[in-house]
Amino acid sequence: MKTELSPRAKVLVYGTMCVLLIPFVFPTWWMVTSSFKPVSDIFAFPPQLIPRSFDFTTYGQVFTLQPFAKQYWNSAYIAAVVTAGTMGISSMAGYAFARIRFPFANAIFMVVLLGLLIPSEVTIVPLFQLFLKLGMVNTHWPLILVPIFGAPSVFATFVMRQFFISLPVELEEAARVDGLSRFKIFTRIALPLARPALASVAIFTFLHSWNLYLEPIVFLSSADKFTLPQALTQFTDAYGGPMWNIQLAAATLTALPVLIVFIIAQKHFVEGLAHTGLKG
Amino acid sequence: MAEVTLTNTRKAYGNVNVIHGVDLDIEDGQFVVLVGPSGCGKSTLLRMVAGLETITGGEISIGGKVVNNLDPKDRDIAMVFQNYALYPHMTVATNMGFSLEHRGGSKSEIAERVHWAAGILGLTPLLDRYPRQLSGGQRQRVAMGRAIVRSPQVFLFDEPLSNLDAKLRVVMRGEIKALHEKLKTTMIYVTHDQIEAMTMADKIVVLNGGRIEQAGTPLELYDRPANQFVAGFIGSPAMNFIPGKIRAEGLVTSDVVIPLPRSAQEHVGQDVVLGVRPEHLVAEESGIATLVTLVEPMGHETQISMMLGQTLIHGLFRERLPLRPGSIFHVRLTTDKLHIFSAADGHRLM
Ligand SMILES: Nc1ncnc2c1ncn2[C@@H]1O[C@H](COP(=O)(O)OP(=O)(O)OP(=O)(O)O)[C@@H](O)[C@H]1O
Ligand SMILES: [Mg+2]
Numbered sequence: 001m002k003t004e005l006s007p008r009a010k011v012l013v014y015g016t017m018c019v020l021l022i023p024f025v026f027p028t029w030w031m032v033t034s035s036f037k038p039v040s041d042i043f044a045f046p047p048q049l050i051p052r053s054f055d056f057t058t059y060g061q062v063f064t065l066q067p068f069a070k071q072y073w074n075s076a077y078i079a080a081v082v083t084a085g086t087m088g089i090s091s092m093a094g095y096a097f098a099r100i101r102f103p104f105a106n107a108i109f110m111v112v113l114l115g116l117l118i119p120s121e122v123t124i125v126p127l128f129q130l131f132l133k134l135g136m137v138n139t140h141w142p143l144i145l146v147p148i149f150g151a152p153s154v155f156a157t158f159v160m161r162q163f164f165i166s167l168p169v170e171l172e173e174a175a176r177v178d179g180l181s182r183f184k185i186f187t188r189i190a191l192p193l194a195r196p197a198l199a200s201v202a203i204f205t206f207l208h209s210w211n212l213y214l215e216p217i218v219f220l221s222s223a224d225k226f227t228l229p230q231a232l233t234q235f236t237d238a239y240g241g242p243m244w245n246i247q248l249a250a251a252t253l254t255a256l257p258v259l260i261v262f263i264i265a266q267k268h269f270v271e272g273l274a275h276t277g278l279k280g
Numbered sequence: 281m282a283e284v285t286l287t288n289t290r291k292a293y294g295n296v297n298v299i300h301g302v303d304l305d306i307e308d309g310q311f312v313v314l315v316g317p318s319g320c321g322k323s324t325l326l327r328m329v330a331g332l333e334t335i336t337g338g339e340i341s342i343g344g345k346v347v348n349n350l351d352p353k354d355r356d357i358a359m360v361f362q363n364y365a366l367y368p369h370m371t372v373a374t375n376m377g378f379s380l381e382h383r384g385g386s387k388s389e390i391a392e393r394v395h396w397a398a399g400i401l402g403l404t405p406l407l408d409r410y411p412r413q414l415s416g417g418q419r420q421r422v423a424m425g426r427a428i429v430r431s432p433q434v435f436l437f438d439e440p441l442s443n444l445d446a447k448l449r450v451v452m453r454g455e456i457k458a459l460h461e462k463l464k465t466t467m468i469y470v471t472h473d474q475i476e477a478m479t480m481a482d483k484i485v486v487l488n489g490g491r492i493e494q495a496g497t498p499l500e501l502y503d504r505p506a507n508q509f510v511a512g513f514i515g516s517p518a519m520n521f522i523p524g525k526i527r528a529e530g531l532v533t534s535d536v537v538i539p540l541p542r543s544a545q546e547h548v549g550q551d552v553v554l555g556v557r558p559e560h561l562v563a564e565e566s567g568i569a570t571l572v573t574l575v576e577p578m579g580h581e582t583q584i585s586m587m588l589g590q591t592l593i594h595g596l597f598r599e600r601l602p603l604r605p606g607s608i609f610h611v612r613l614t615t616d617k618l619h620i621f622s623a624a625d626g627h628r629l630m
Pocket of ligand 2: 322323324
């Protein structure tokens, strides 16, 4: 439903929205512009909204001070693998919990949900011991396995289960009469219809992996294995002080793909987050 | 094509019995309508035949083969669901060909069958649409198309018309009937609408509380209902029931005496319920005086509600009667069209 606003009300509404935008837009603007400024201008007061001079060398330094391209690749492929794995596991597990009757299904689902209640700070130490025994410390395995079998996947399973429960049972019964096996029903009927839920799971999981911070700093120790959030902390001078402009250039590059995806898939993104019942 | 036999079929959910030993023989090519009030177990019974519900006890056979433990796909049946259950992500053609695809038909064979079915149902121009781009009646037709492409042994319908408006329902009723004439396949059709049952069925099965009350042709059920439940369920407006006691002079209620045929004398002294259909009331000066409460002219007929002593009854009259609420109206009950049921258990006495 669309209601026509009077010109006056329009001005008021758009004016208010512009004001409300400031706290969201300003940090991004500041990050991007400051990545071009000499360090001395970054903390100038009043803040310079438009840089007085542009220094593009910061972006070059990002790649010379750290193996940033390698780190970019690390983040990207880990997030992709985690997303694909989570989509696979959560859609199958969610379907099983929604549709297949097996003993103690509800009790088991409750136990699975408990995984959401335990913060990663609690499990990180035992996980470290575990991966140490497995010889996987300072590899990417923990960053892939922990989310696929941990809280993000549990959450995704919950989202998928809720979706499959809401799917009309008659569709699957019609498919049974049409001669499909349970697995075929899943792949040919349930899964194609679950696209909106799968999209939100994908977005959520990818972002979670892309932004992961605690796990990389615990499990990784060599710079060429680092992921982006962790790499950002590495742009420091000899005294450990941050090199602000270079760091902000790296931060801009880190945020870029998310921003681009967001702008392209804005509609899906908002719907997806609305679907998961999550706020951004 | 095949006959369907149910022998002492039972269904329980946990310890709640829903179907209590149903026996039913459906002949090859018959159009059987299961009818009954909401919750009587019509859908459950149909779904047991389909294989979508397990069978707690008894036996179901299709074409002479016991199917109790067969999957729906191995029973050679097709089902049309109440909400159609079309696959939303597939076109009409894909929807219709889907079952053949999974039974290993070749592409050209599938296309040929789909076009044959689409032709019968007038769906040819719609084959490339998606279900969301169709009207309710078109979706209904696609659901039937999906069922017939495969030429199964038995068609099962669960209230297929209940989501359509009244006019379309009449049209589709005719189409399904015509389809049956053409295909001559056994059909089992569930509805709670007794008009659908009367107009479509070769055989009606009236269910109540998980039991068969009566099975027979539409006119058998109409003319000789086996009990008061069937009498009240079949026919619209419904049959009138007047409780009383049989005496030598006729049926005696608390305030009127209604003449009965002579044969009623063998039940003299019994408490009974007299049943009379609205069209079997005749306006006649020498009849019993009633008090008119409502006059509903419908053009070709007039329905009149009136108090016969303490009982509200309805009559249908072809003539236009000059009556208004409050009038005194004399009616005669056509003696040879009366039904008499036992007051104790409702079974038919005569
Ligand atoms: N899964 C179930 N568990 C327990 N009871 C059930 C279940 N499914 C159906 N019932 C019960 O079985 C009885 C018959 O249900 P059914 O759906 O067959 O009725 P129906 O005759 O098709 O009614 P309607 O005309 O409303 O569709 C009902 O009393 C219902 O409550
Ligand atoms: Mg039903």
